[in-house]
Amino acid sequence: MNWLPDDVKEASGGETIDHVARDSIRLAHAALDRFPDLVRRHKVIAGGAAISSSLVILAGVAIARRMRGGETAEEAVAGLTEEELQQLERVKTRAQMAKEAAAAAAEASKAASEDSTAEEIPPARVD
Numbered sequence: 651m652n653w654l655p656d657d658v659k660e661a662s663g664g665e666t667i668d669h670v671a672r673d674s675i676r677l678a679h680a681a682l683d684r685f686p687d688l689v690r691r692h693k694v695i696a697g698g699a700a701i702s703s704s705l706v707i708l709a710g711v712a713i714a715r716r717m718r719g720g721e722t723a724e725e726a727v728a729g730l731t732e733e734e735l736q737q738l739e740r741v742k743t744r745a746q747m748a749k750e751a752a753a754a755a756a757e758a759s760k761a762a763s764e765d766s767t768a769e770e771i772p773p774a775r776v777d
Contacts, residue, residue, distance in 0.1 A: 673723075678709035681727045688732050708738045 667675075682689050682705065692702040712734050716726035 674710050674714070675706065677713050677723055677727055678706045681709045681713060681730045682706065684727075684730070685732045685735070688735060705735075708735055712738055 679701075682701065689701055689705070692705040694700050694702050709730070712730055713723070713726045716729060717723060721729065
């Protein structure tokens, strides 16, 4: 029993990705295949069925940086190091921490301004 219309070949119904995105993802996965321990730490879903998309993105960014520097795709994948990926993770973490710190500062400032306006000023005495 086929529940799909005759003109549809796949069940996803989603957009197909272009060759640039497909090649970038393929290169990122090829690079990550070299670091099984790193990948194991970023497995998600019960039983580790999938790699965290953030790790794939970090690998893609690292490869793109190397290719901008003049390396070929193969050289970029072969030259990528685990330390390079971990460094990119730390940058992401610092950015998140800065964002959280800014939000906390804004909240504290808001709370302080609400406290100062909430203080009751005693009425002036007329003698």
